[in-house]
């Protein structure tokens with residue numbers, strides 16, 4: 001049996017997943033291929049192209065042993081028996097379904113490459129998030145080959161969150177493997193199950209049909225995002241009343257049927273998956289003639305946008321209805337702590353809204369400044385500061401947009417003394433010690449809780 005595994009796409013998903021597979025399955029040869037030479041060079045170097053706690057250790061252990069990075073996609077296709085496809089499926093920006101449906105051109109191109117360069121039968125494993133029934137399209141393209149080859153398509157969605165990717169891979173809640181309900185489909189599923197059995201208990205490996213597996217990925221992310229939007233919608237009500245969203249979340253979360261996770265109010269969810277997956281779900285519902293269901297899920301995204309504009313609206317209102325030409329320090333640009341990733345980060349939208357009010361921004365983030373520069377390229381009035389004290393110096397307000405723990409450790413007395421007065425803190429993640437900041441003289445605006453202001 002061919003024990004060479006190829007992964008096409010060396011991004012956030014492909015790189016860490018293959019590193020862990022190579023680590024746990026020493027008798028397999030694992031190849032990660034990508035057309036992007038700079039990215040491959042990164043994976044071969046001492047400075048990996050992505051930061052994930054624990055990743056470097058795993059990669060260093062297996063690289064050159066049974067994990068290899070290459071730009072030779074065609075040669076690797078020929079060699080491998082199983083091919084994971086982890087190319088990006090961004091949201092379509094054009095044509096039918098623009099703004100919602102997934103753009104599948106990279107996927108289709110990969111399928112055609114697989115046909116062209118294969119010399120024997122292979123299992124093709126879908127690892128990117130794709131709308132339900134894409135695997136059927138894949139199966140059709142692959143079976144249209146005129147070489148007499150047989151390809152089995154398997155869906156194996158990833159459930160790793162950034163910042164905990166390696167741990168999520170090593171100790172997954174569940175592994176989903178979906179395939180065709182035929183004897184050859186079952187055999188293909190089993191080949192993939194065998195890989196995971198090296199380290200995942202059998203009862204956590206769920207095998208399903210293709211469509212369930214694909215839809216479960218979208219459904220899980222939509223349900224998680226819905227919790228965040230639900231709690232964020234309630235945070236607005238808490239601010240209007242005298243309730244405290246942290247207390248409400250804690251009380252709700254104690255109900256074992258609800259559970260405590262993903263109930264933290266904030267400036268909204270970001271990241272590469274949530275919005276994209278929900279919009280995919282919305283598109284699918286519309287496509288299948290279910291407008292009510294589509295509208296229901298679309299509202300989850302709308303509340304997320306609302307939470308961000310609501311946050312900016314509050315800043316402007318509290319700062320005497322004008323922030324034009326005021327310096328505002330932005331603490332945190334990444335979509336969550338422990339990552340440099342800024343895809344769909346609420347900070348992007350919030351900063352743009354602040355700039356539209358003619359504020360001047362001084363952005364600090366421990367990992368995400370390089371991405372922030374790209375996201376706000378061309379915007380005027382933005383400074384990027386590697387030092388938080390420099391960002392806050394002379395600022396009228398600080399807006400905390402990412403839950404980086406180190407923001408708690410800063411010397412806020414020093415920061416207060418160097419800020420314009422009256423000094424404001426808008427804590428979009430309820431991260432800081434609000435009572436202590438108020439004592440120092442700050443006017444503190446938490447999220448979903450009563451403000452602590454010296455001005456009223």
Ligand code: UDX
Nearest residue numbers: 158159160161162262263264266269270271273335336
């Ligand atoms: C997510 C899913 O968790 C993962 O299973 C999936 O495969 C990919 O998408 P990720 O995007 O890395 O992972 O981030 P996650 O930790 O899930 O957080 C998503 C967003 O929700 C972040 O912006 C986070 O700040 C926000 N969030 C999360 C809240 O605002 N409140 C919470 O209580 C939890």
